[in-house]
Amino acid sequence: MLSEFRADGRRLTALAAPIALTQLAQIAVSTTNIALMGTLGVRQVAAGGLAIVLFNQIRTMCVGLITGTGNQIAGAVSAAGKRGDSADDEIRDTVRASFLIATIAGLLGGLVLIGLGWSLQYLGQDAGVLADARPLMLALAPGLLPCLWFQVLRQYTVGMQRPQALLMVTLGTVALNLVLALAFMHGWTILPALGLTGIGVATALVFLISFAAFYAMVRRDAELGRTLSLRPWPSDRSTVVAELRLGTPIALTYGSEAGMFSVLALVMGSFGAAALAAHNVVYQIIYIVFQVAIGISHGASILVSHAAARDEFDHARALAWLALRHAAIVAAVTGAVYVVAPNVVLRPFLDPADTATIEIARNLLLIGIVLQLFDAAQNIGTGLLRGLKETKAGFRLSLVGYWIVGLPSALLLAFPLDLGAAGVWWGLTAGLAATAVLMLRRYFALLDTARRQLPELTPGKPVTTHG
Incomplete structure (x- = not known):
């Protein structure tokens, strides 16, 4: 009994630690962005803070739509083990359905973010702050897609109990975000000096790069690569419905x-x-x-x-x-x-x-x-x-x-x-x-x-x- 308790403790720590550290790294990225905004002025901090709060709210709810992916995969693996057969087809269907949901949610969420930039003027927000926030929202919106695709991979690796690559990629994004944000803010080398908007461009690029890097690492894993499919089609309708219900x-x-x-x-x-x-x-x-x-x-x-x-x-x-x-x-x-x-x-x-x-x-x-x-x-x-x-x-x-x-x-x-x-x-x-x-x-x-x-x-x- 004691040995089983210790084994559960080790398994829980092995899953929880990379996720917790990844969450902390994501906070570090947001904190870095806000600190950089502070170097541009008070109005830029207000505008940037507003844009980030709205983006994070939309992102959090979109992530919720695919958070059950890891549980679906974990359940499929264990059920197949109990039956003595393979869960590969079920896992592949779940991943495809999750990518489909993430893609649609990312597109709609991006449009909502852009729309909020214009609709908030009717809720008494300062016109100058909104004028600075809108370009930043526009820059952040495309980043929602690779951000959600990254979350699908995250749920997939956690569901398969192999999340180690997740932490490596996320820690790298903290430094990458800082460098790219400074480069686009101040126009390093051949890049344009975009000021506040440059932080949004950098963040969107970091989402894309981190997804690509994470995908490459997962793809090379012998166990994970076998059931990973980026294509949202063909998606089994019942699997998509089950994902959405969860x-x-x-x-x-x-x-x-x-x-x-x-x-x-x-x-x-x-x-x-x-x-x-x-x-x-x-x-x-x-x-x-x-x-x-x-x-x-x-x-x-x-x-x-x-x-x-x-x-x-x-x-x-x-x-x-x-x-x-x-x-x-x-x-x-x-x-x-x-x-x-x-x-x-x-x-x-x-x-x-x-x-x-x-x-x-x-x-x-x-x-x-x-x-x-x-x-x-x-x-x-x-x-x-x-x-x-x-x-x-x-x-x-x-x-x-x-x-x-x-x-x-x-x-x-x-x-x-x-x-x-x-x-x-x-x-x-x-x-x-x-x-x-x-x-x-x-x-x-x-x-x-x-x-x-x-x-x-x-x-x-x-x-x-x-x-």
Whole structure:
């Protein structure tokens, strides 16, 4: 039993570590872009920040559509192993369907991004800021396609439990993005000096280059290259529908979560610039730590897909607790740093002379210790449910946690109870805690139901769910 637990721990770490480090590298790219914008001026930072926020929102929801690809592949591999035959055809169909969905989503998402550049003028946005943001949005839009194609390859390699090349490519993009952004901003050698727009051109090129490099590495892998097909055609209609049924609730869940955080940012703004600045800084710190939880969630999700396909529901239960333990350790270690050295944590983001903002941020950091634990738990819950192909219930439960518990709690604590910025964060914590409890309860209930039905199951029969 102990040896199996250790083996699961090693498998989870092997899957989670490359994903978490890849997520952190992507944050480094965004942070680099914003830092470069700061060298161009305040208006450029405002315009560039607006463009990046909108691009990331669209990208996140589009990625949600194909996030279930890894689970589909993992389930197919395990089911085939149980039957004693090959899953190659099913894997190839899944990859083709995912590329088709990614291509259509990328084209539509790019058009939406460009359209937002013109429609935001009717929502009271500064005309000068929009004038600078539009060319950047136009430059970023084509990059959405290779970005999503890269995500298909990412899900494919994770589903096959061979994600090592993913980290190598992503780390290289951080340096490449910096060099290309500077080159297009300032017009190095024969390149035109595009200023702010140059950052968008560089980012789009980096997406394309990273996809090409990742594809070449995956293609050369003897095991991965066998079932990899870039062609979206011919795509099996039932496979495309299955991907969309799994992915659409994930995309909506991502959108719902982002929407709640956006609303709460507006609420924080009502308490003044210091409160909003403190909120943004501490949220960014928590968000960086959250990338580790994303890695754990994706890794656990894939392992659960394998276990469920083999009808190993007790094993799937143990995997959930293993993932939660990993997340709790990360939250405890980082939380201890928040308590022992809050000024060190905040120093890269805030001027030591800005005592009002630092005082608020220190208080939010303490709340963040609890918040990041529940944030990790709810994300792991989402991944566990995805491993059972139960994403519709996950979306509904996230709506309850975010909008019925989280937002009203934040407003109640912030205003009638007069807790201000701290009240917003305690309300947010309550929403994340409710979401985590609901999702984990649903997951364990599904496992109990499936386990009771186990004698009646035929080989390869999926978990029966009633979303």
